[in-house]
Amino acid sequence: MRILCYILALFVTAIAVAEERTVAIREITVIGHRPMKEMGMQQTKLDSVALKENVSLSMADVLTFNSSIFVKNYGRATLSTVAFRGTSPSHTQVSWNGMKINNPMLGMTDFSMIPSYFIDDASLLHGTSSVSETGGGLGGAVKLMTRPAENRGFGLQYIQGIGSFKTFDEFLRLTYGDDHWQVSTRAVYSSSPNDYKYRNHDKKENIYDEDMNIIGQYYPVERNRSGSFKDLHILQEVYYNTLKGDRFGLNAWYINSNRELAMLTVDHGDDTDFDNRQRENTFRGVLSWDHLRSNWKVAARAGYIYTWMAYDYKRDLGNGTMAHMTRSRSKINTIYGQLDGEYYIGKKWLFTANLSLHQHFVESRDKNIVLQQGGNGIVGYRKARPELSGSVSAKWRPIDRFGVSVVLREEMFGKEWTPIIPALFIDGVLSKRGNIVAKASVSRNFRFPTLNDLYFLPGGNPDLKKESGWTYDAGVSFAVGQDGLYSLSGSANWFESFVKDWIIWLPTTKGFFSPDNIKDVHAYGVELKGNMVVNFAKEWQLGLDGTFSWTPSINRGEKRTPADQSVGKQLPYVPEYSAAVTGRLSWRRWSFLYKWNYYSERFTMSSNDISLSGKLPKYFMSNISLEKILEFHWAELSLKGTINNLFNEEYVSVLSRPMPGINFEIFIGIRPKW
Amino acid sequence: MSSPRHIFRLVVAIILSIAAMQSCMKWEYGIVEEFRVTESGLFISNEGNFQYGNASLSFYNPATKVVENEVFNRANGMKLGDVAQSMIIRDGIGWIVVNNSHVVFAIDINTFKEVGRIVNLTSPRYIHFVSDQKAYISQLWDNRIFIVNPQRFEITGYIECPDMTMESGSTEQMVQYGDYVYVNCWSYQNRILKIDTRTDTVVDQLEVGIQPTSLALDCNGKLWTVTDGGYEGSVYGYEAPALCRIDAESFKVEQRFEFRLGDDPSEVQLNSRGDTLYWINDDIWAMDVAAESVPTKPIISSRGTIYYGLTVSPENGDVYVADAVDYTQQGMIYRYSAEGELLDEFYVGIIPGAFCWK
Numbered sequence A: 001m002r003i004l005c006y007i008l009a010l011f012v013t014a015i016a017v018a019e020e021r022t023v024a025i026r027e028i029t030v031i032g033h034r035p036m037k038e039m040g041m042q043q044t045k046l047d048s049v050a051l052k053e054n055v056s057l058s059m060a061d062v063l064t065f066n067s068s069i070f071v072k073n074y075g076r077a078t079l080s081t082v083a084f085r086g087t088s089p090s091h092t093q094v095s096w097n098g099m100k101i102n103n104p105m106l107g108m109t110d111f112s113m114i115p116s117y118f119i120d121d122a123s124l125l126h127g128t129s130s131v132s133e134t135g136g137g138l139g140g141a142v143k144l145m146t147r148p149a150e151n152r153g154f155g156l157q158y159i160q161g162i163g164s165f166k167t168f169d170e171f172l173r174l175t176y177g178d179d180h181w182q183v184s185t186r187a188v189y190s191s192s193p194n195d196y197k198y199r200n201h202d203k204k205e206n207i208y209d210e211d212m213n214i215i216g217q218y219y220p221v222e223r224n225r226s227g228s229f230k231d232l233h234i235l236q237e238v239y240y241n242t243l244k245g246d247r248f249g250l251n252a253w254y255i256n257s258n259r260e261l262a263m264l265t266v267d268h269g270d271d272t273d274f275d276n277r278q279r280e281n282t283f284r285g286v287l288s289w290d291h292l293r294s295n296w297k298v299a300a301r302a303g304y305i306y307t308w309m310a311y312d313y314k315r316d317l318g319n320g321t322m323a324h325m326t327r328s329r330s331k332i333n334t335i336y337g338q339l340d341g342e343y344y345i346g347k348k349w350l351f352t353a354n355l356s357l358h359q360h361f362v363e364s365r366d367k368n369i370v371l372q373q374g375g376n377g378i379v380g381y382r383k384a385r386p387e388l389s390g391s392v393s394a395k396w397r398p399i400d401r402f403g404v405s406v407v408l409r410e411e412m413f414g415k416e417w418t419p420i421i422p423a424l425f426i427d428g429v430l431s432k433r434g435n436i437v438a439k440a441s442v443s444r445n446f447r448f449p450t451l452n453d454l455y456f457l458p459g460g461n462p463d464l465k466k467e468s469g470w471t472y473d474a475g476v477s478f479a480v481g482q483d484g485l486y487s488l489s490g491s492a493n494w495f496e497s498f499v500k501d502w503i504i505w506l507p508t509t510k511g512f513f514s515p516d517n518i519k520d521v522h523a524y525g526v527e528l529k530g531n532m533v534v535n536f537a538k539e540w541q542l543g544l545d546g547t548f549s550w551t552p553s554i555n556r557g558e559k560r561t562p563a564d565q566s567v568g569k570q571l572p573y574v575p576e577y578s579a580a581v582t583g584r585l586s587w588r589r590w591s592f593l594y595k596w597n598y599y600s601e602r603f604t605m606s607s608n609d610i611s612l613s614g615k616l617p618k619y620f621m622s623n624i625s626l627e628k629i630l631e632f633h634w635a636e637l638s639l640k641g642t643i644n645n646l647f648n649e650e651y652v653s654v655l656s657r658p659m660p661g662i663n664f665e666i667f668i669g670i671r672p673k674w
Numbered sequence B: 001m002s003s004p005r006h007i008f009r010l011v012v013a014i015i016l017s018i019a020a021m022q023s024c025m026k027w028e029y030g031i032v033e034e035f036r037v038t039e040s041g042l043f044i045s046n047e048g049n050f051q052y053g054n055a056s057l058s059f060y061n062p063a064t065k066v067v068e069n070e071v072f073n074r075a076n077g078m079k080l081g082d083v084a085q086s087m088i089i090r091d092g093i094g095w096i097v098v099n100n101s102h103v104v105f106a107i108d109i110n111t112f113k114e115v116g117r118i119v120n121l122t123s124p125r126y127i128h129f130v131s132d133q134k135a136y137i138s139q140l141w142d143n144r145i146f147i148v149n150p151q152r153f154e155i156t157g158y159i160e161c162p163d164m165t166m167e168s169g170s171t172e173q174m175v176q177y178g179d180y181v182y183v184n185c186w187s188y189q190n191r192i193l194k195i196d197t198r199t200d201t202v203v204d205q206l207e208v209g210i211q212p213t214s215l216a217l218d219c220n221g222k223l224w225t226v227t228d229g230g231y232e233g234s235v236y237g238y239e240a241p242a243l244c245r246i247d248a249e250s251f252k253v254e255q256r257f258e259f260r261l262g263d264d265p266s267e268v269q270l271n272s273r274g275d276t277l278y279w280i281n282d283d284i285w286a287m288d289v290a291a292e293s294v295p296t297k298p299i300i301s302s303r304g305t306i307y308y309g310l311t312v313s314p315e316n317g318d319v320y321v322a323d324a325v326d327y328t329q330q331g332m333i334y335r336y337s338a339e340g341e342l343l344d345e346f347y348v349g350i351i352p353g354a355f356c357w358k
Helices: A002-017 A060-068 A127-132 A450-455 B002-024 B071-076
Strands: A043-046 A070-073 A078-085 A094-096 A121-126 A138-146 A153-165 A167-175 A181-192 A198-200 A205-208 A212-220 A221-223 A229-241 A246-260 A275-293 A296-316 A322-345 A350-368 A378-398 A402-413 A421-431 A436-447 A465-480 A486-507 A514-536 A540-549 A551-557 A577-587 A590-599 A619-631 A635-644 A663-672 B042-046 B056-061 B066-068 B082-088 B092-096 B105-107 B114-117 B124-129 B135-139 B145-150 B156-161 B172-175 B181-187 B190-198 B199-208 B213-215 B222-227 B242-247 B251-256 B264-272 B276-281 B284-288 B307-312 B317-323 B330-336 B342-350 B352-357
Touching: A043 A060, A060 A070, A060 A121, A060 A577, A060 A590, A070 B181, A121 A465, A127 A138, A127 A378, A127 A421, A127 A436, A127 A465, A153 B066, A167 A663, A198 A229, A205 B114, A212 B114, A212 B251, A229 B042, A350 A402, A350 A450, A378 A450, A465 A514, B042 B082, B042 B342, B056 B071, B056 B082, B056 B114, B066 B342, B071 B105, B082 B124, B082 B352, B092 B124, B124 B172, B135 B181, B172 B213, B181 B213, B190 B213, B213 B264, B222 B264, B264 B307, B276 B307, B284 B307, B307 B352, B317 B352
Parallel strands: A094 A138
Antiparallel strands: A043 A121, A070 A078, A121 A138, A153 A167, A153 A663, A167 A181, A181 A229, A198 A221, A205 A212, A229 A246, A246 A275, A275 A296, A296 A322, A322 A350, A350 A378, A378 A402, A402 A421, A421 A436, A436 A465, A465 A486, A486 A514, A514 A540, A514 A551, A540 A577, A577 A590, A590 A619, A619 A635, A635 A663, B042 B056, B042 B352, B056 B066, B082 B092, B092 B105, B105 B114, B124 B135, B135 B145, B145 B156, B172 B181, B181 B190, B190 B199, B213 B222, B222 B242, B242 B251, B264 B276, B276 B284, B307 B317, B317 B330, B330 B342
């Protein structure tokens, strides 16, 4: 509560000293146009308002509250994966400035390692729509982009965040811009012991008498043990615009992360005896060139990713020496190149072509063992794999109210090619009055096994088949409003997808895990989205975004053994229902934000048994924040206080991984005027 | 402006309704059931999924054919932990080794209530009692076997295992012959160690082949182990698995029965008389301990099942086999007569891996 009082005191002081000015609230416009490039696509766009609402959030947090996709969170500042429509995290393709950033060994992306402060533009391409950008997105794709700041002269922004559990977040952005150049340097440093308290209901502490008889037991209030983190991100951007139709860009992102892996709630070990830690150094760089003319465009990109990851599991031998139980290292080098072209013929035709190459070089060193003949040996693998993906598309809008688009894609991973991946999109205006647009699409898709799926030792299965699927989408959207007064938009989308040969890692009788093509899955459901902005009184504005998803994701495979009860059941850890609402209330330079999300209960077993640990209860999460912008002649100050988990709910996203209760953070930001 | 104001009121009402829904979140904590099971029966320890903490304990009464699942959780109001590896009973106390929870629980075998626990273990796998005051606990990822005082639930010392580092450390099942305890070393290992229980030191070791998975002592004083042969591409080596008979007295391999390369044998078990050996190799196999060759036909054929655990009733020789199904749902236990007739089947917890007779 002291922190809350501190926040309030800061606001009161700020109000007393500030020179307040009334400023225009965000302009309300009703958007009704349909870009040719997005014809028939189902996508969720996250604008800078959503992305920058709380600079300390990772993209995992942003997606949790602003989209219909499921974020599986293993704890605060730990692995967070996202999945569309009941698919797995590796079915979500993620790109940053065009370059694919899915880990080629694991297939998935850790969204807790992507600070929202670094992302200026994000789009979620649901289901079939991902084929327009990339292959392999059986669930969908997430496009993350940075943009020029469009500032003139020098600019600086510094934000300091101080929060519960000794959390310190620092954000710095330096910008320079003129007619031709836009230069930006961003840095984020976050650290915390992350030792939040929680009541551990999964275990009890014993009270013994002198003869070691248990005379009492209680559920302990524990701290999140071994969960500390220190994350540094630096992003350098340079853009040059010739103003004659050519734009050049350089984006370079460096990550240095040092995170402990928190102990499970059922761990009876002493956290001082163990050190369980993951470290990562990653560099991602993209060079881009866009050449724009009135009716055509070509673009080229080149990039490079270097990732070094270390996992160390040590224990104290009792004499202060920490001995390695596991010492795992992996290195990934990826070279990337891409060519894009667009050609318009009048206003009715658009042709696009795209070719991208990601060449991975991977080295995995998982274990250091003593060999039979003496000496040491490394358990691991070293592999290289090119991943080529190319597409062509034709988009045709014969009349203003109707459009159709065909995309043909083909991919090659290693030496194996996919068949042609077709996608068909149509859209049509049902009513101009309410901007009512109907969309439908169908696509085939494939996903190749990851390098760990194929080669990890032990367990890698080089005989795996690629996963394949068909996805169907249909939906309707509307947008109404009155400029400057209110806008209201919404969409409803039905989808259906069938995935064959789903790859799952399972234990083996040899004591290790191994992947196999196990399941055929039928996922279907409905996604609803709504958005409203209203100026309901002078200088007051209310904004509301909401999403709702119903996503049965059913195992339609054959019984694995005669006792198999999983056929016809919802996949584990996939909520059937989820929803999120964000409300923004603004008055002059004050803004209040209420964020809410809901996940229905998730089964933890493929058979959907209702045993004691067979399901995770549904949960509702509420976060609020209050922000005040103060204008001085020398600078703009921002003060912000946030409360997360407002109702101090006990909840978990994954079994045995406690999540924090109510917690607070304040932010003080400054933007000098020079 | 009236229309926007109406919208505003509506939205505020929606938000307040949403906030009011917070009270819907419900957990079921702290509910404890009273058990008093005096009959004999079979405990099944279900590993659960690694890193998910959903191990469980089941109890089956062969006479009534009734199974009770999650009895540890139900009796104690807390979870068993992460990866229940094994269980033994000594003097009315069941000792459950929970590998990735770094704990060994002691429970009353009639009430299933905890009576104590041994903590601060590295990665415990099996417990073996040398006496009332001394037990050994084998470990994975540790080159030491922990010595504990089970009466005080205390770690009292360590047995250093030769030619192992922490990273490659692996000791597994233990059997005792006279003053000596024998332990098979599995992960990236190829040996059986011989431990003098008077000095708590390793006095000898014997190479038997790549990754011996289990260990049993028959009525003739012979040790039986089965190797899994490693895996293709392993830097440690890959070979045909083998069933080995070792004379405990001389500590020498007497007989070695090789399987085909790629076979996956495991779980050597003996009947109560110690004269018939059982193991899993896709199917369930059995042979007389004096046999000079392995049988050509299994006693129980796989029916598309994934056999993961095996035990033989000490009372009547019934064979119990665990099917892990897809490893993420309740496993199935099949109960067969000694002649291979299916007598019963029942669901237990996730990945039933080990049995313990009460």
